[in-house]
Amino acid sequence: MIVSTKKLFAHAYGQYALGAYNINNAEQLMGLFRGNIESQAPFIIQISKGARKYTDKRLLEAMIRASEQIFPEAIFAVHIDHGDEETCLDAIRSGFYSSVMIDASDKDFAENMAITKRIVAAAHAKDVAVEAELGQLGGVEEHISVAEDRAHLTDPKQAEEFISQSGCDSLACAIGTSHGAYKFSGSQSIHFDILEEIQKLVPGFPLVMHGSSSVPAEEVERINAAGGKLKGAKGVDETQFKNAANLGVTKVNIDTDGRLVWTRVHREFFRDQPEVFDLRKPGEIFMNEYAKYIFHKNQMLGSAGQLEAVRQSLQFRK
Ligand code: G3H
Ligand code: 13P
Ligand code: ZN
Secondary structure, three states: OEOOHHHHHHHHOOOOOEEEEEOOOHHHHHHHHHHHHHOOOOEEEEEEHHHHHHOOHHHHHHHHHHHHHHOOOOOEEEEEEEEOHHHHHHHHHHOOOOEEEEOOOOOOHHHHHHHHHHHHHHHHOOOOEEEEEEOOOOOEOOOOOHHHHHHHOOOHHHHHHHHHHHOOOEEEEOOOOOOOOEOEOOOOOOOHHHHHHHHHHOOOOOEEEOOOOOOOHHHHHHHHHOOOOOOOOEOOOHHHHHHHHHOOEEEEEEOHHHHHHHHHHHHHHHHHOOOOOOOHHHHHHHHHHHHHHHHHHHHHHOOOOOHHHHHHHHHHOO
């Protein structure tokens, strides 16, 4: 059942975070649904602009509709990841999406606010929720001074102003993580202090953590042992998700880890069975392995086992 992102957030807030998983194809969708059903977790499917272009947005949407029928037990929201204005408006008009992310974080504060307000007006008219972003995502580099590091992180006071004036429903905050497989050099530091300050200023307001793949060391080793070249890849410590959830993070974005599972499965498969050319063989392994990954990740996020409680809460929440 496709549901409102806001309702999922209302249930999760302060207790656990929802996994927001990027998808691009049918195998990812099957693994994603199986993993979430097996772990009894509500979840968010997110689709980037690149994913909508890869095959065709209508194909992805139709596959999600089909998955809803194949897995009637599932409770999930459908979200646009890192949308520009045009993509968000197109998604809002389609009536298919629970929420959109308008990413104008590369603009200055005033322009980010103006763009976000326009999307909020269009989205709320259609009961679609809006995630905005303030601050710039970036890994923590050893050579960067504390002042330089702080400069691109989300400023809690600005976040409070942005939230109250823009009318957005959730905010992606820059707290030291970055996209991709190379997040941290040197010691890891998620800036929990920023989350804490924001939570004090806007208690109950849902926050979003981007760049949350954990880039498992074992996965990277296996990829490299099968011919890959991912040197020094490093991600977020997954034992920190629950702390983040207690501080108001309700959505944790994960894409890279899924790509790593795909890469490991396919590299190992073709290394070990060079005579095979049936695409369904590695595809089957991938779906199982991705489902296992999702199952594990939902335990770390605390969303595992929440499905029935969410179902109950949906009956009472407007
Ligand atoms: O944050 C970006 C996501 O990982 C989506 O990546 O734009 O390559 O689909 P993509
Ligand atoms: P990762 O690259 O860490 O998976 O982050 C994905 C993301 O933030 C999508 O919006
Ligand atoms: Zn992101």
